[in-house]
Amino acid sequence: MANKTYIQSFCTIEENQIKVNGKILFEKEQSLFSDFSKSVYQHFNIDYPKFFKMDNLSKLAFLATELLLEKTENEEQENNTALVFSNKSSSLDTDTKYQSSITDKGSYYPSPAVFVYTLPNICLGEISIRHQLKSENSFFVFAQFNPLFMMNYANILLEKNKATSVLCGWVEYFDEEYKTLLYLVGAEGELEHSEESIKKLYK
């Protein structure tokens, strides 16, 4: 029988508010995501200029990860933290921005800096660079959040010793609408890693 796994910490970002382990750490009055994300960056004293070059999906994933992985930085364990993310809109927000930049034949200047973000799994690369992860990573696109799939996938990675912990969840962004739930799963903890637990965190 497989060993039990646990949710060690979790972070949600939606409607201009950030919670870690259920506690509100930051919130801002109604604002555009660009303003909100910049405020978060400043509030938590993050020093990583490349953040401002990222697309919105990567910024969202980056910020949530920053708050969950900050305390385990430089540990060997962290280098073996797998990333398993999912969402509904893939990279559509950036795809449409790129598309609009190439529709006018009279002003055809495709932006390389925008183009490189026209895949959802780019955010996994950004996080891996930031946290020096050389681990397994996957990005799935579902019509809606799929807790059972995510749980099984994370457990398989842990059972097969492909990772010592798994950062997983939902990172959805399209046209100023966003919602993120990322949670860290490992062999130890108090909150059982079950479909029900994940559903409760996502609500």
Added chain:
Amino acid sequence: MEALKQELKSKIIEVLNLEDINIEDVNDDDPLFGDGLGLDSIDALELIVMLDKDYGIKLVDPKEGKDIFQSIETMGAYITANRTK
């Protein structure tokens, strides 16, 4: 030339999203890549697009960029000599 160099600094900061850098922080001879502004390969491609879009200069061989994009000074000199708009 002085006005062009100021314009370039402003455009580079805006186009490349150099959020924590001001115009005053960029000296004309500062290297744009490496230890200077720390630009990367994607930024280099973005600068090539900027030359085309804003100054009507098409770089056929991206390797040319290595000399042109050394600094604001070298960019300014190249644009002054080759601009079509």
